[in-house]
């Protein structure tokens with residue numbers, strides 16, 4: 001069969017709380033407070049296509065891993081939970097695949113103004129969305145499903161504490177204006193330990209990075225330190241200033 005080139009256009013873009021790949025949860029639902037807004041492209045006039053979706057609690061989002069940086073596909077990948085081990089890409093949910101297409105089931109919070117507000121998202125801000133489908137429990141929930149190598153691998157690795165400086169900053173932001181519980185969101189995100197394997201170190205080759213880490217969440221660079229199994233949130237920096245100092249567009 002002659003391979004075809006298939007062309008698709010995004011139907012929507014996801015605005016999410018995560019500014020970069022680092023820090024974004026590895027699967028949907030792991031950080032239940034992680035928020036996103038899937039905004040349909042106004043020029044496509046898709047509002048009527050949302051009719052009836054309000055009866056569903058969850059949504060499949062089919063999207064493009066547009067922030068992948070690697071060009072060449074590798075058949076075996078290093079999933080973080082295998083701690084240095086390799087496995088076939090099709091036995092993983094790695095973003096690095098022959099066609100960089102992702103699939104996430106997220107919770108629908110609200111549908112309004114040509115947009116779907118969701119939670120539990122694992123997409124980076126600005127992700128192009130190719131399709132949306134309702135999660136249909138009678139078809140999608142498979143009671144006898146097996147989890148292969150993911151069974152017996154923990155999802156949460158770290159305990160999270162906050163410095164007084166970080167707590168004061170979070171407190172000063174308040175909860176007005178629809179702001180969610182930022183402390184809970186930071187905790188849910190860091191418990192998962194976003195660091196790739198080579199940042200964490202492996203037995204015999206310990207963590208080479210003893211300094212601090214940071215991840216982009218909403219308008220902040222959340223700076224933290226890891227000691228053993230404990231992550232301490234040190235401070236919240238202004239994201240734009242941080243990104244500018246790094247010489248990057250925000």
Ligand SMILES: C[S@@+](CC[C@H](N)C(=O)[O-])C[C@H]1O[C@@H](n2cnc3c(N)ncnc32)[C@H](O)[C@@H]1O
Nearest residue numbers: 021024025026065066067068093102103124127
């Ligand atoms: C392991 S993938 C799983 C995504 C989806 N649930 C799936 O199974 O296809 C999740 C990771 O993809 C990365 N990611 C999310 N959105 C991305 C994007 N638009 N481009 C590139 N990488 C992205 C983040 O680092 C996140 O931790």
